[in-house]
Amino acid sequence: MKAIILSGGKGTRLRPLTYTGAKQLVPVANKPILWYGIEAIVAAGITDIGIIISPETGEEVKLKTGDGERFGANITYILQEKPAGLAHAVKVARPFLGDDPFVMYLGDNLIQSELGSFLNDFKEQHMDALILLRPVANPTAFGVAQVDAQGRVLHLVEKPKVPPSNLALVGIYFFANTIHDAIDRIRPSARGELEITDAIQDLINYQKQVEARRIEGWWLDTGKKDDLLEANQIILDTCLQSDMAGEVDAQSQIFGRVRVGSGSRLINCTVRGPVTIGRDCHLENCFIGPYSSIADQVTLVDVDLEHSVILQGATVTGIHQRIVDSVIGQRARLKAAPQRPKALRFMIGDDSQIELT
Template sequence: MKALILSGGKGTRLRPLTYTGAKQLVPVANKPILWYGIEAIVAAGITDIGIIISPETGEEVKQKTGSGDRFGAEITYILQDKPAGLAHAVKTARPFLGDSPFIMYLGDNLIADDLNNFRDEFKNKQLDALVLLRSVSNPSAFGVAELDDQGNLIRLVEKPQNPPSNLALVGIYFFAQTIHQAIDAIQPSARGELEITDAIDMLITQQKRVQALQLQDWWLDTGKKNDLLEANRIILDTRLESLQTGVIDSRSQVIGRVAIGNNSQIINSTIRGPVVIGENCHIENAFIGPYTSIGNQVHLIDTDLEHSVVLEGARIIGVEQRIVDSVIGQRAKLELAPQRPKALRFMIGDDSQVELV
């Protein structure tokens, strides 16, 4: 079995961060979102992985992710020249996929469930397609499944105005080689894309073996700021292990599960976990509250920060008011003038500079 991970797209919902980088490389708990998917796939015993990339961000994805050695996998990069739909991505990857069964994984998804059980269900029942579902409160924002009274999959509808259920497509699929013939038989949708939901519906119409299973645990589509912060919170809550290799002075206090990277300095500061701090950071006269991730080479001086993500190379200086629910881009600079508001919320893109007056 092979894997196909989609890491193209323009990431419009995460702008301004994604004006300068791939949305799948935005870090959650200091690790690119894309890497969680790779690790989950490798843990399911699938190591031959193709990654769909776009002309705009593909080189960055290749440079950061590499050949796959770090994951115990072999990665092939596949250029999709335009974002023309998920089924178009599969069509583009046909030379890599051949006639192998494969898992297709959208690179900005995070799930808690183990993929092994789904893989085994797909293989043991010799299915043509297996789709994963999760109940959501806003099904109109997703592809939605309609099931009959016995729980059998009847059809899939892409972002319907009147959803037939609250069961959203998670963005993880298992396919046999028959999906290629189904894709060849469909036409572009009203939005000009080849929809994978139409191809799966084609399999259902042809009475192929198509099944749906529901996730038992959480799922997050990290396409928006609040989703990114929630993913950061959950990962820090469930997977963070304390490991402090930086320098913490005697005036500082570290409470709870906190990871601090090499050569980072903590001076006269309080850090209350769960918190992860990268390498070569300088944190002085600061309070870092729970559910905060701080990338490498970040400077925080006279800063009060909580439930936020700060990307590599950012500088926040003199902001003693509490910063909450914020995403600060790479190399962004944030400084505070003398007149100070009570609370601050930000989503600041890479290379930005903000002065509060």
């Protein structure tokens, strides 16, 4: 059994961050989104993983993620020259996949459920495809499935105007090698892409065994700022454990679950967890409120922060209004002069410099 993780695409919904980096490397609770998928796949017992990369961000993904040793996996990088659809990504990965069954995992998705039980069902029942579903309030924004009482998939449609159900396809799929013939038979959709929903529908049309399972717990698509902040909140809520590897002075106060990385220093700060602070950070005269993630080498001085994600190397100084619901990019510089009466919200890309006057 093999796996492919899609880590290409342009990430338009997370711009400006994704003008300069891969959306799958944006951190949730100080860990790249992509890594959660790798860990979930390895936990299910699959260690031969191909990562689909784009020409624009592929080198960054390779540099950040490496050969897989840290995850106990063997990672192969597969270049997809253009984002021509999920089924096209499978076609590009065919030399890596061979005739092996595989899991396809969209690299900007996070789910609470473990993959092992789904993988066992897929193997034991010799399915051609197994899709994961989750009820959603807005099915017109997703690929949607119609399923019978036994869990067999009857029909799939991509972003329908009139949805046949409220069951959205989660971005994780299990396939036998029969999917390759199905992909060879389909044609590009109206948006010019080879759709994986069309390939799965082709399997259904050829009376192959295509089944669905509903996932329990949360499912997060981190493609937009608010989704990213929600994912950060949920991961901090469910996974964070306290760890004080850094230095916290006597004037600082720590409440709840807080992680402070080695080499970091907190001076006269109040931190209310859940909060994670990376390595080699400097925080002085700050209030850090719940659901904040601060990456490595960040400097915060005279800052009031809550429910936000600060990326590596950013500097924020002299902001006397509370910063909330914000994502501040790598190496960004943000400083202010006079006070303002309201809270501030930001979506700041890498290497930006902003001065509030």
